[in-house]
Structures are given as C-alpha cells and as structure tokens.
Amino acid sequence: NAGVTQTPKFQVLKTGQSMTLQCAQDMNHEYMSWYRQDPGMGLRLIHYSVGAGITDQGEVPNGYNVSRSTTEDFPLRLLSAAPSQTSVYFCASRRELGANVLTFGAGSRLTVL
Amino acid sequence: AQSVTQPDIHITVSEGASLELRCNYSYGATPYLFWYVQSPGQGLQLLLKYFSGDTLVQGIKGFEAEFKRSQSSFNLRKPSVHWSDAAEYFCAVGASGATNKLIFGTGTLLAVQP
Numbered sequence: 001n002a003g004v005t006q007t008p009k010f011q012v013l014k015t016g017q018s019m020t021l022q023c024a025q026d027m028n029h030e031y032m033s034w035y036r037q038d039p040g041m042g043l044r045l046i047h048y049s050v051g052a053g054i055t056d057q058g059e060v061p062n063g064y065n066v067s068r069s070t071t072e073d074f075p076l077r078l079l080s081a082a083p084s085q086t087s088v089y090f091c092a093s094r095r096e097l098g099a100n101v102l103t104f105g106a107g108s109r110l111t112v113l
Numbered sequence: 114a115q116s117v118t119q120p121d122i123h124i125t126v127s128e129g130a131s132l133e134l135r136c137n138y139s140y141g142a143t144p145y146l147f148w149y150v151q152s153p154g155q156g157l158q159l160l161l162k163y164f165s166g167d168t169l170v171q172g173i174k175g176f177e178a179e180f181k182r183s184q185s186s187f188n189l190r191k192p193s194v195h196w197s198d199a200a201e202y203f204c205a206v207g208a209s210g211a212t213n214k215l216i217f218g219t220g221t222l223l224a225v226q227p
Binding site for chain 2: 004033035040041042043044045048058059090092101102104105106107
C-alpha cells in the first residue's frame with residue numbers, strides 16, 4: 001500500500017494565485033483531514049471529512065476549500081493565495097470514526113510570495 | 114475545549130542519557146493521547162497511543178509514556194537516547210467521544226549530542 005500520497009511536495013505561488021494540493025489514500029479510510037504546520041504553532045486542523053460528500057471546518061479554515069467526491073481523494077484548494085498561507089501542509093487519514101490513529105502524508109511545502 | 118501544552122520547545126541531551134518530554138493536556142472527559150515523531154523533512158509517525166487500560170504504554174523505538182490523570186499529563190520517556198532520535202516530537206489529544214478532531218501541541222525539538 002502507498003498509504004497517504006500528497007502532491008506536489010513543493011510549490012511556490014504568487015499572491016492571488018490559486019492552486020490545489022492533492023491528497024490520496026489507498027487504505028479505504030473514511031476520515032481524511034488537512035493540517036498546516038507552522039514554526040512554534042504545531043499542527044492546526046484546517047478541514048476534515050468523515051466520508052464522501054461530507055466535509056467540515058477545523059481550527060483554521062479561512063482561505064481554504066475542500067471537497068470529497070470519492071473515498072480516496074481529499075483535495076485542498078487555495079482560491080487566492082496569501083503570504084500568510086506559506087506553510088507545510090499535511091494530509092492525514094484514519095480507518096474509522098472511533099479510532100483516532102492518523103496516518104500522515106509526507107507533506108507539501110507551500111511558499112506564497 | 115481540548116488543548117495540549119508541551120512546555121519545552123527545545124531539549125538537548127547526550128547520547129546514552131535518559132529522556133523525558135513533557136505533555137500536559139486539558140480535556141473534560143477521558144482523552145485519547147498520542148505521541149508522534151517527525152524527522153526533518155518527513156511526515157509524522159506514530160510512536161505510541163493511550164486509549165484506556167494500563168497507564169504505562171510502550172511504543173516503537175524503545176519509547177514509553179505514562180498517563181497520569183491526576184496531573185493531566187502524558188510524558189514521553191526513553192531510558193537511553195540514540196543519535197537517530199533527534200527529531201521533533203508532538204503530543205496530541207483526541208476526544209473519546211464523537212469529535213473527529215485531534216489537537217496537537219506545539220512540539221519539542223530534540224537534539225542529541227555525541
């Protein structure tokens with residue numbers, strides 16, 4: 001199994017540009033989530049999904065959109081990038097609702113100029 | 114609301130010395146508790162978890178952690194540190210109920226001196 005796959009690994013954007021960070025898992029996990037990691041702030045939850053067609057906001061959802069059309073994929077969209085969105089983004093998934101062990105992707109480093 | 118505090122931002126230990134990383138949590142009910150490790154440029158790997166039962170839990174790479182409800186703590190320990198343990202360590206708390214959110218601490222960066 002590949003686990004959780006994130007693409008791209010690195011991306012540089014200009015302010016106002018849009019882009020999508022891709023996340024795919026092949027473990028048939030119902031729950032998927034996006035975190036951002038910033039120095040001194042740990043990981044903060046952006047959005048999460050408990051199944052296809054269901055998404056909800058985390059701690060820091062502003063500026064980000066998500067959708068979940070399939071069990072496997074959970075893309076994170078930045079519609080108009082801002083320098084404050086410079087961060088490392090992690091996608092994570094887990095098998096079922098009550099079991100909180102997350103499997104993380106390798107991360108996507110985004111720089112917004 | 115759930116919260117996690119890791120009071121030590123940076124710790125340096127000598128190789129072969131013992132290690133204890135502190136984690137305090139705030140949660141009204143019985144929490145799920147986790148320690149994750151992140152090597153440079155990598156994603157997070159689960160070291161160990163506590164859901165219920167024995168309050169001393171064993172993890173991978175020789176790590177252990179003890180859940181102390183009276184102190185709201187879940188400190189991570191290792192009796193003898195190896196140079197390869199240099200990494201950032203994150204404590205996290207999740208609710209045992211219906212919530213799907215896992216809240217992370219700010220991390221402790223471990224440096225290992227030869």
